[in-house]
Amino acid sequence: xxxxxxxxxxxxxxxxxxxxxxxxxxxxxxxxxxxxxxxxxxxxxxxxxxxxxxxxxxxxxxxxxxxxxxxxxxxxxxxxxxxxxxxxxxxxxxxxxxxxxxxxxxxxxxxxxxxxxxxxxxxxxxxxxxxxxxxxxxxxxxxxxxxxxxxxxxxxxxxxxxxxxxxxxxxxxxxxxxxxxxxxxxxxxxxxxxxxxxxxxxxxxxxxxxxxxxxxxxxxxxxxxxxxxxxxxxxxxxxxxxxxxxxxxxxxxxxxxxxxxxxxxxxxxxxxxxxxxxxxxxxxxxxxxxxxxxxxxxxxxxxxxxxxxxxxxxxxxxxxxxxxxxxxxxxxxxxxxxxxxxxxxxxxxxxxxxxxxxxxxxxxxxxxxxxxxxxxxxxxxxxxxxxxxxxxxxxxxxxxxxxxxxxxxxxxxxxxxxxxxxxxxxxxxxxxxxxxxxxxxxxxxxxxxxxxxxxxxxxxxxxxxxxxxxxxxxxxxxxxxxxxxxxxxxxxxxxxxxxxxxxxxxxxxxxxxxxxxxxxxxxxxxxxxxxxxxxxxxxxxxxxxxxxxxxxxxxxxxxxxxxxxxxxxxxxxxxxxxxxxxxxxxxxxxxxxxxxxxxxxxxxxxxxxxxxxxxxxxxxxxxxxxxxxxxxxxxxxxxxxxxxxxxxxxxxxxxxxxxxxxxxxxxxxxxxxxx
Numbered sequence: 268x269x270x271x272x273x274x275x276x277x278x279x280x281x282x283x284x285x286x287x288x289x290x291x292x293x294x295x296x297x298x299x300x301x302x303x304x305x306x307x308x309x310x311x312x313x314x315x316x317x318x319x320x321x322x323x324x325x326x327x328x329x330x331x332x333x334x335x336x337x338x339x340x341x342x343x344x345x346x347x348x349x350x351x352x353x354x355x356x357x358x359x360x361x362x363x364x365x366x367x368x369x370x371x372x373x374x375x376x377x378x379x380x381x382x383x384x385x386x387x388x389x390x391x392x393x394x395x396x397x398x399x400x401x402x403x404x405x406x407x408x409x410x411x412x413x414x415x416x417x418x419x420x421x422x423x424x425x426x427x428x429x430x431x432x433x434x435x436x437x438x439x440x441x442x443x444x445x446x447x448x449x450x451x452x453x454x455x456x457x458x459x460x461x462x463x464x465x466x467x468x469x470x471x472x473x474x475x476x477x478x479x480x481x482x483x484x485x486x487x488x489x490x491x492x493x494x495x496x497x498x499x500x501x502x503x504x505x506x507x508x509x510x511x512x513x514x515x516x517x518x519x520x521x522x523x524x525x526x527x528x529x530x531x532x533x534x535x536x537x538x539x540x541x542x543x544x545x546x547x548x549x550x551x552x553x554x555x556x557x558x559x560x561x562x563x564x565x566x567x568x569x570x571x572x573x574x575x576x577x578x579x580x581x582x583x584x585x586x587x588x589x590x591x592x593x594x595x596x597x598x599x600x601x602x603x604x605x606x607x608x609x610x611x612x613x614x615x616x617x618x619x620x621x622x623x624x625x626x627x628x629x630x631x632x633x634x635x636x637x638x639x640x641x642x643x644x645x646x647x648x649x650x651x652x653x654x655x656x657x658x659x660x661x662x663x664x665x666x667x668x669x670x671x672x673x674x675x676x677x678x679x680x681x682x683x684x685x686x687x688x689x690x691x692x693x694x695x696x697x698x699x700x701x702x703x704x705x706x707x708x709x710x711x712x713x714x715x716x717x718x719x720x721x722x723x724x725x726x727x728x729x730x731x732x733x734x735x736x737x738x739x740x741x742x743x744x745x746x747x748x749x750x751x752x753x754x755x756x757x758x759x760x761x762x763x764x765x766x767x768x769x770x771x772x773x774x775x776x777x778x779x780x781x782x783x784x785x786x787x788x789x790x791x792x793x794x795x796x797x798x799x800x801x802x803x804x805x806x807x808x809x810x811x812x813x814x815x816x817x818x819x820x821x822x823x824x825x826x827x828x829x830x831x832x833x834x835x836x837x838x839x840x841x842x843x844x845x846x847x848x849x850x851x852x853x854x855x856x857x858x859x860x861x862x863x864x865x866x867x868x869x870x871x872x873x874x875x876x877x878x879x880x881x882x883x884x885x886x887x888x889x890x891x892x893x894x895x896x897x898x899x900x901x902x903x904x905x906x907x908x909x910x911x912x913x914x915x916x917x918x919x920x921x922x923x924x925x926x927x928x929x930x931x932x933x934x935x936x937x938x939x940x941x942x
Contacts, residue, residue, distance in 0.1 A: 278349030285348035295329030382895035384659035501588035508824030509630035515726030645784030662893035692868035694839035741931035755902035
């Protein structure tokens with residue numbers, strides 16, 4: 268009688284093993300199927316991290332194995348089991364790999380295909396077609412779209428983390444409990460004593476050092492020492508935690524009536540302002556999106572304020588970007604003066620602080636929340652709904668969707684919900700952040716997610732003209748590496764553009780993103796379908812780059828680099844913007860900055876939100892072997908080699924730099940949005 272050797276690998280997560288009854292069925296092309304008991308309670312098989320082997324003898328020749336069914340029957344109590352993979356050695360000596368990497372819960376069963384990736388057209392037998400169709404039908408019932416707020420990209424239909432399918436939940440929910448992590452952060456940072464001191468102002472700038480943990484040789488300490496200086500203010504638009512807003516100015520806006528007389532003392536080339544604009548030396552950052560957004564009113568004891576400033580910047584003869592004019596509102600007028608470096612010291616400093624506060628709000632809600640977290644969730648839901656596990660694009664994308672839906676669900680549950688933690692310290696809490704996302708959706712276009720194109724559209728692509736824009740330089744290198752990898756995988760499975768067109772599952776995936784994620788808005792530029800391998804490579808690059816590199820670039824810098832020194836990134840302002848010059852005092856600035864309690868909540872937030880996950884997987888790391896084919900593994904090895912070269916180049920560049928830029932170093936880019 269034919270005999271098979273079956274090897275079963277259990278995950279290494281906590282509580283990944285099982286003590287239940289486990290049955291295995293092998294189904295072959297002969298149409299025969301046999302069921303075998305692999306494990307009983309107290310046999311100590313399928314323990315956490317274990318690899319167990321069994322000899323399975325069958326009555327008849329099964330032919331080529333097509334499917335494996337695993338059943339788990341409860342012995343005593345709820346006992347989830349994480350199955351990594353199964354390998355089968357056939358009577359002929361061949362090895363078949365059946366990737367799983369899923370939880371088997373309750374008394375459920377799962378049916379696995381071997382690990383070779385297949386497009387819909389590759390399935391010839393009815394049993395394989397049926398398995399493919401049934402998997403998607405089941406997933407579409409589990410992964411349902413839901414509108415969280417009008418105008419938002421749709422999200423997962425789940426009220427809490429525990430409502431999610433087990434396969435996409437965090438292994439340890441406590442690890443991503445925002446309330447718990449905030450409390451731990453407060454304790455670790457020794458700021459507990461200030462946490463509840465709302466309305467209590469700091470005495471002066473030096474007083475902020477009481478909650479500032481100095482770490483030698485870090486960016487944060489350098490920021491604390493130089494935050495008042497114009498070069499530091501300008502540098503952050505290039506390489507801070509929000510390096511996406513600055514653009515080359517081609518025309519001074521009428522709403523921002525800066526004149527030559529105002530800025531003449533700041534210009535260094537003996538040119539007029541108009542000539543400097545024509546030569547490409549003037550840059551602008553406009554926070555128009557904040558105009559009309561309601562400030563946080565959740566605490567009646569503290570009135571909070573927002574502004575929508577416009578900032579003009581200049582590339583000086585040292586190629587440094589420095590501010591030369593700031594207007595704190597969108598409508599020019601006598602009560603909305605244009606502040607200049609030549610103004611009184613505290614006038615100019617407070618104007619810059621208002622810009623930094625506005626930048627913080629745009630960064631948190633638009634750059635970070637909308638353009639990485641919410642967009643990545645759209646990609647994740649569409650993938651689970653429309654691409655079966657056997658599809659090559661599912662295998663390619665699933666590592667980049669790890670925990671994304673879970674972290675967003677937890678955020679909606681605790682962080683950005685009504686009366687959530689976001690309301691504690693942020694001027695855009697209490698609903699302002701919702702208004703911001705709704706307004707920002709009009710600028711969320713497909714082309715704006717294509718990294719090189721977005722850089723070029725802002726006029727920021729010239730390395731010669733703007734030599735110290737490391738976000739651009741490193742981002743383009745990573746983009747190209749990801750695109751090359753995507754192209755390699757595509758050419759393995761799609762031999763022509765025609766095959767792309769015929770892939771109904773791919774087209775359904777693309778359509779889901781457009782219809783539900785982008786709400787069917789034609790102006791978004793998101794395609795309804797994809798017809799060529801070239802466009803498919805670009806689309807997959809957008810997905811992988813957004814979920815990995817883009818998120819890393821705008822998330823991890825908010826930690827103790829740029830946002831821990833409160834005056835450099837105030838989460839709220841407690842006094843309205845100044846309406847005239849010559850009246851600002853140091854006392855007024857300190858009274859405008861966050862109070863002690865809000866400062867501590869802010870510090871805990873940026874700490875908790877920018878920590879790597881335990882057992883973080885970085886770009887190019889694929890420990891779960893969804894792909895089994897040699898050509899794809901070779902493409903992965905090439906990808907890792909390209910990433911290693913980028914790491915080495917960035918490491919070499921950063922040597923001896925007081926302000927190293929490392930957020931887009933691939934060894935610091937997590938595979939997915941998981942924090």
